[in-house]
Structures are given as C-alpha cells and as structure tokens.
C-alpha cells in the first residue's frame with residue numbers, strides 16, 4: 328500500500344515499475360506514481376486533481392503488468408493483455 332502525498336503517490340515497492348495499478352476510483356502508474364488512464368498501452372496521460380500534473384505528459388513507460396491495491400477487484404479482466412500480479416494468496 329502507498330502513502331498519500333497529496334496527488335502524487337510513491338510507487339508500491341512490492342510491484343515492478345512497469346505495472347498499472349487499477350483501483351476502485353482511480354488508477355496509477357507504478358513507475359512514476361501518477362494517476363493515469365489504464366486503457367493506454369504506455370503511460371501517456373496524467374490524470375488527477377492538479378492541473379499542473381494533468382498538463383504534463385505521462386512518463387511513457389510501457390506497462391507489462393496489472394495489479395490492484397484492493398482485494399477482490401478483477402483487474403486482470405480490465406487488461407487481459409498484461410500479466411496479472413496477485414498480491415494476495
């Protein structure tokens with residue numbers, strides 16, 4: 328789990344950088360920690376409350392993995408093209 332730093336989040340240390348983390352109400356890129364659209368192949372678009380962040384392009388990493396901070400969300404179905412990482416047994 329990550330700590331809230333006010334819009335920009337530190338990445339989850341138990342996941343690879345090239346992971347898109349899909350949650351109930353937001354998604355973030357685990358390379359840069361910024362909210363993103365999980366539909367993209369690479370992190371091109373920043374989302375979030377801050378206009379400064381939204382006006383900046385994403386970090387551009389190509390996501391290889393998909394995961395969630397929430398148990399029970401079937402995020403593998405959102406991105407079947409990515410390798411799903413389950414953080415729970």
Ligand SMILES: [Zn+2]
Pocket residue numbers: 356357358359360361370385386387388
């Ligand atoms: Zn990113």
